[in-house]
Amino acid sequence: MMSSAAANMPVLVVIAPLFTAFVLTTLARRIRLVEGLVVFTGILVLIGSGFLAADVFNKETALIYQIGGWPAPWGIELKAGSVGVFFLLVASFVSVPVSLFSVNNLSDEVGGKERTARFYVLYLLLCGAMYGMAVTNDLFNVFVLVEVATLSCCGLVSSRNRPRAAEAAFTYLILATLGSTLILGGIGFIYIITGHLNMGFVHDELNRIWQSEPHVVWTSFSFMLVGFGVKSALFPLHVWLPDAHSTAPSPASAILSGIAVKGYLICLLKILYNVFGYTLMRAFAINTILVLAGSIAIIAGAVLALMQTELKRRLAFSTVSQIGYIIMGIGIMNTKGLSGTLFYLAGHAVAKAVLFLAAGAMISASGRKKISELAGIGRKMPVTMAAFTVGSLGLTGIPLFSGFVGKWYLILGSLESGSFFPAVVIIAGSILCAAYLFSVVRVAYFEPAPDENWKDPGLAQKIALIVLASAVLVLGILPDPFLELAGRAAEELLALK
Amino acid sequence: MSTMLEKLTINYPYFFAVILLVIGALTVLTRSSLFKKLFGISIMESAVFIMFIAAGNIRGGTEPILNGHNTGAVYINPLPSALMLTGIVVSVSVNAFALALIMRLYKTYGTTDADRIAELRNEVTDK
Numbered sequence: 001m002m003s004s005a006a007a008n009m010p011v012l013v014v015i016a017p018l019f020t021a022f023v024l025t026t027l028a029r030r031i032r033l034v035e036g037l038v039v040f041t042g043i044l045v046l047i048g049s050g051f052l053a054a055d056v057f058n059k060e061t062a063l064i065y066q067i068g069g070w071p072a073p074w075g076i077e078l079k080a081g082s083v084g085v086f087f088l089l090v091a092s093f094v095s096v097p098v099s100l101f102s103v104n105n106l107s108d109e110v111g112g113k114e115r116t117a118r119f120y121v122l123y124l125l126l127c128g129a130m131y132g133m134a135v136t137n138d139l140f141n142v143f144v145l146v147e148v149a150t151l152s153c154c155g156l157v158s159s160r161n162r163p164r165a166a167e168a169a170f171t172y173l174i175l176a177t178l179g180s181t182l183i184l185g186g187i188g189f190i191y192i193i194t195g196h197l198n199m200g201f202v203h204d205e206l207n208r209i210w211q212s213e214p215h216v217v218w219t220s221f222s223f224m225l226v227g228f229g230v231k232s233a234l235f236p237l238h239v240w241l242p243d244a245h246s247t248a249p250s251p252a253s254a255i256l257s258g259i260a261v262k263g264y265l266i267c268l269l270k271i272l273y274n275v276f277g278y279t280l281m282r283a284f285a286i287n288t289i290l291v292l293a294g295s296i297a298i299i300a301g302a303v304l305a306l307m308q309t310e311l312k313r314r315l316a317f318s319t320v321s322q323i324g325y326i327i328m329g330i331g332i333m334n335t336k337g338l339s340g341t342l343f344y345l346a347g348h349a350v351a352k353a354v355l356f357l358a359a360g361a362m363i364s365a366s367g368r369k370k371i372s373e374l375a376g377i378g379r380k381m382p383v384t385m386a387a388f389t390v391g392s393l394g395l396t397g398i399p400l401f402s403g404f405v406g407k408w409y410l411i412l413g414s415l416e417s418g419s420f421f422p423a424v425v426i427i428a429g430s431i432l433c434a435a436y437l438f439s440v441v442r443v444a445y446f447e448p449a450p451d452e453n454w455k456d457p458g459l460a461q462k463i464a465l466i467v468l469a470s471a472v473l474v475l476g477i478l479p480d481p482f483l484e485l486a487g488r489a490a491e492e493l494l495a496l497k
Numbered sequence: 498m499s500t501m502l503e504k505l506t507i508n509y510p511y512f513f514a515v516i517l518l519v520i521g522a523l524t525v526l527t528r529s530s531l532f533k534k535l536f537g538i539s540i541m542e543s544a545v546f547i548m549f550i551a552a553g554n555i556r557g558g559t560e561p562i563l564n565g566h567n568t569g570a571v572y573i574n575p576l577p578s579a580l581m582l583t584g585i586v587v588s589v590s591v592n593a594f595a596l597a598l599i600m601r602l603y604k605t606y607g608t609t610d611a612d613r614i615a616e617l618r619n620e621v622t623d624k
Binding site: 140143144147151154155158163164166167169170173174177178181184185188191192 | 518521522525531534535538541542544545548549552577580583584587590591594595598599601602605606614618
């Protein structure tokens, strides 16, 4: 019994949220039960991915699951390798406190019980698609999961009953579909010249024949880069992100900024390293493109974030900047750079989730969106603002907080690859990040508060904030096990030449 | 030059797919009508579907059904067609969702023009 559950774990973690999502549609009236089920499923998946992580950690080989029992070139494979398991662990960990934060808190924001239940359906579909992206080893499967994630993201963005939300969702839908069409085109080019869809087989075939079809490989590379660039809001393809992430309900913003964009980045990482591989990336200078695009995104995103006056919009632009670090890290092709990237991805996921949740709590308590209007809120809502401060420190990369370790390894990796430029950009980006986040903290703590009755949110929300904030601290103080796993993942990515 | 032309005539489905892809992308990016944006997306998706199906097709091939009669016939590759069936389902759901959003926007703003909606929204926020 136990061993069969273990062998089926890669597919169980994907199916559990998808199954629960469809059960929820029948329970719309009983909102307590719905919320309980969502949190319960989240915890189950977290346990499952913890189990998978332990398994991969001990055995040092990837756990492969063949759907329907069909072996690799014909069937669809799920592969719980170090990269997938690392992201699975991060995504399933963040999704639990975020769903806990929405308990008893959503119906005001989305309007009514039925709409709340629908929100949870989309939330679970998005989580299921994310976990699927982590473990899938098949190119067409990547496209399907990307589309499931995109549609549920759009649903989450439009879940507030406001015209602004519908507009943001429409822009997002159109641009994201443009992106996924390009991704499908890129997959098509690969399929045409290799005849395979399984990542391992495509990799072997592609490395054998790429020299006879360089134009097709190049077109496929560019389709993939632009497609995933739109999806993960790489500057200047980020235009949909600020509206979408700032008009969504707070738990949705947290999951969209914290996890959803990372899912696409993990897919890009897997496609670049596991499908095209190290040799082709070098041959087509993809790493240089990624480092340049990432640097521009870091600086431009941070400057745009500084110019925003609304709190949630500032956080949304900050995501654009942070995505830059990850894209840049994907381009630093050595073990230190890649493990730093993955660690940074984890650190940003928890820090951005706590920032968005805290911002949402402050905005719903005070009814004010602008940073300048939130003066003195730190003394009225101590827990929320403390969590926000920890999140800011984590994102900026102060030592002992999550962002520091990731940035440190990114800098080490870039120096090892022999260029100073990324290191300089990372440091400049951190200074700008401190400028746009600490000014919020300053306004909240050191300016006189108006005479209003602003209160910390309820117990479930406080627990969610504290769990995420302590995760930021744990990643900063005790990074070793996570760094070890990230290092394994980096070696796994670089092992395929 | 003649080999170039030959390549184009032999591979004409891909050529059409590229033209459609460009038409679709231009429509999405330059038109301000929400409906036209949606049409552009559909055209782009169709272009990719055509590319896949052309890749799976073999001229003179038959459908890959083993019924005992046409043994030894050339079969087309069924996988791209099957994949594109999934792609079409995805595209239909995207269209349905986008149309629902357009309806909601039309109810609020009374127009389906993206520029006009942006103007109206700014007027509201200015007040």
